[in-house]
Each structure stands twice: as C-alpha cells, then as structure tokens.
Amino acid sequence: xxxxxxxxSGTKAQCIRCGTCCEKGGPSFHIQDRYxxxxxxxxxxxxxxxxxxxxxxxxVQGQLKPADSDIIKIKGKSPSWECVFFxxxxxxxxxxxxxxxxCRLLKCWDTRxxxxxxxxxxxxxxxxxxxxxxxxxxxxxHEKQCAHDAINRAIQDFHGVLSKQAQDVITGAIxxxxxxxxxxxxNGNVAPDMTDxxxxxxxxxxxxxxxxxxx
Ligand code: SF4
Numbered sequence: 001x002x003x004x005x006x007x008x009s010g011t012k013a014q015c016i017r018c019g020t021c022c023e024k025g026g027p028s029f030h031i032q033d034r035y036x037x038x039x040x041x042x043x044x045x046x047x048x049x050x051x052x053x054x055x056x057x058x059x060v061q062g063q064l065k066p067a068d069s070d071i072i073k074i075k076g077k078s079p080s081w082e083c084v085f086f087x088x089x090x091x092x093x094x095x096x097x098x099x100x101x102x103c104r105l106l107k108c109w110d111t112r113x114x115x116x117x118x119x120x121x122x123x124x125x126x127x128x129x130x131x132x133x134x135x136x137x138x139x140x141x142h143e144k145q146c147a148h149d150a151i152n153r154a155i156q157d158f159h160g161v162l163s164k165q166a167q168d169v170i171t172g173a174i175x176x177x178x179x180x181x182x183x184x185x186x187n188g189n190v191a192p193d194m195t196d197x198x199x200x201x202x203x204x205x206x207x208x209x210x211x212x213x214x215x
Contacts (some may be wrong), residue, residue, distance in 0.1 A: 013109055013110075014109075015107065015108075017091050017092075018091070019086060019088070019091035020108070021103075021106055021108060022082065022083045022085075022086035022091075022093065023080075023081075023082045023083075023086065024081060024082075025073075025076055025081040025082070025083060026073055026074025026075065026076065026081075026083035026084065026085070027073065027074060027083075027099075027100045027101070027102035027103050027106075028071050028072065028073050028102060028118075028122065029047075029072040029073070029100055029101075029122070029123040030100075030101050030102070030117065030120065030121045030122060030123055031121040031122075031123055031127065032101045032121065033100040033101055033123055034123055034127060034128065036098055036100060037128055038128070041095065041098045042074070042095065042098070042100075044128075044194055044197045044198075045191060045193040045194050045197070046074055046075055046084050046085070047072055047073065047074060047075060047196075047197045048072075048073055048075050048196035048197055048200070048201060049070055049071070049072050049073075049125055049196065049197055049198075049199075049200045049201075050067050050070070050071040050072075050073065050200065050201075051067065051070060051143070051148055051200040051206075052066075052067055052068065052069050052070060052143075052147075052148060052149065053066045053067065053147060053148030053149035053151070053152055054066065054067050054148045054200065054206050054210075055067075055152075055206075055209070055210040056071060059118065064210075066148065066149070066152060067148075068119075068122075069122050069124055070122065070123075070124035070125050070126075071122055072122075072123050072124070072125070072197070074100070075196070085099075101117065102114060102117070102118075105117060125139060125197075125198070129198075135189075135198070138180065138184070139198060139199065141180075142176070142177070142180050142199050145172070145173060145176040145177075146173040146176055146177045146199075146203060147173075148206070150169060150173070151169065151170055151173055151203070151207070154166035154169040154170055155170065155207075155212055170207075173203055174203050174204060177199065177202060177203040177204075178202065178203075178204075180199060181195050181199060181202065184198070
C-alpha cells in the first residue's frame with residue numbers, strides 16, 4: 001500500500017482500480033485479520049514480520065521509526081514491494097473477497113478510515129503462534145537474543161566505527177539469527193519461505209535497510 005502522505009490528493013471519489021496502492025506494497029495485519037491466517041485463506045509463507053524495534057516507514061507520519069510491536073505484512077514480489085496477491089495483467093487482487101482490513105478501508109482519495117485503525121490492534125506472532133509448543137519458545141528465545149531494541153542501543157553512536165561492546169552485541173545477534181534459521185531448516189519442520197514470518201527478515205537485511213552495512 002502506498003505511503004499515505006505520498007498519495008495524490010485529487011478529486012477522485014471512488015476506486016478506479018489503478019492498482020497503485022497494491023504496487024507500492026501489501027497491508028499490515030490487525031487482530032480482525034487473524035481468521036484469514038487461521039482458516040488458511042492466507043498462508044504464512046506469504047507473510048513477513050517486522051519485529052519490535054525494527055526501523056519501519058510510518059505511512060501516516062511519513063517518517064522512519066522503530067516499530068512498537070510486531071507488524072505482520074504481506075510480502076512483496078521481491079525485488080519490488082508489489083503485493084504478492086496483485087495480478088498485474090488485469091490489476092486485480094487474487095484474494096479480493098478475503099482481503100485484509102487495511103485493503104478494505106484504504107481509499108486513496110480519503111485516508112481517514114485507514115488512519116483511524118492504522119496503529120490499532122496490530123496482529124502479532126504471539127497471537128497466532130503462542131499455542132504451538134516448541135515453536136513459540138524458539139521464537140521467544142530468538143526475540144530475546146536478537147532484540148532490535150538492544151541492537152538500536154548498540155548502534156546509536158555508530159559513526160563508521162563500533163565500540164567493542166556494541167560490536168559484540170551485534171555480532172552475537174547476527175550469528176544467533178543466522179544459526180536459528182539454519183537449525184529450523186535442517187530439522188525440516190519449516191519451509192524456507194516461512195522464516196521471514198517466524199523470525200522476521202534476517203538481521204543482516206534489516207540492518208542494511210536501516211542504513212547500517214554491518215558484516
Ligand atoms: S491484498 Fe489485494 S487489495 Fe490488498 S494490497 Fe494485496 S493485491 Fe492489493
């Protein structure tokens with residue numbers, strides 16, 4: 001979905017199915033969307049998680065800021081952010097009748113409805129996975145070892161060179177993040193395209209998108 005502040009403020013009063021919002025990226029999920037995952041309409045392989053503390057573009061305030069909680073989103077067709085459910089040939093949505101709340105509320109000519117819910121009742125991984133014994137403990141442990149808040153504190157004074165302490169925090173987190181992904185894949189219980197939902201995108205990727213090219 002297109003950042004709200006970037007949208008043209010024309011006189012359009014209905015959706016003309018231009019597809020611009022879907023081309024700019026998929027929606028974030030709210031509690032009201034949980035049933036779509038639970039009943040299998042939207043498989044978690046099509047989702048990824050922005051973890052708490054991860055820098056994210058706030059579409060309402062139009063600025064980059066750390067996420068307050070998990071933000072679960074529909075993946076883009078990498079390398080573009082175009083929603084994986086967007087069908088370019090006829091500018092349609094392959095899950096239109098079951099599209100998430102934000103897609104149903106978004107009117108690019110009047111953003112009041114979506115602004116009213118945008119930061120409310122965000123769906124989290126815990127809402128979906130807390131009951132899955134073994135998996136949830138793994139995710140909670142990953143969150144503890146690789147917390148974005150701790151990494152943000154470590155790099156807040158980054159000016160090209162990291163202190164030894166900051167380096168240890170970041171290197172430890174990157175190694176743990178990579179090891180846990182490898183572990184679940186080796187055990188064969190998780191498909192490769194589900195790791196971005198379970199553990200968020202790899203730390204090396206999220207740090208790079210936040211402007212820190214740390215190896
Ligand atoms: S789910 Fe459908 S309506 Fe929503 S952004 Fe994707 S293609 Fe567009």
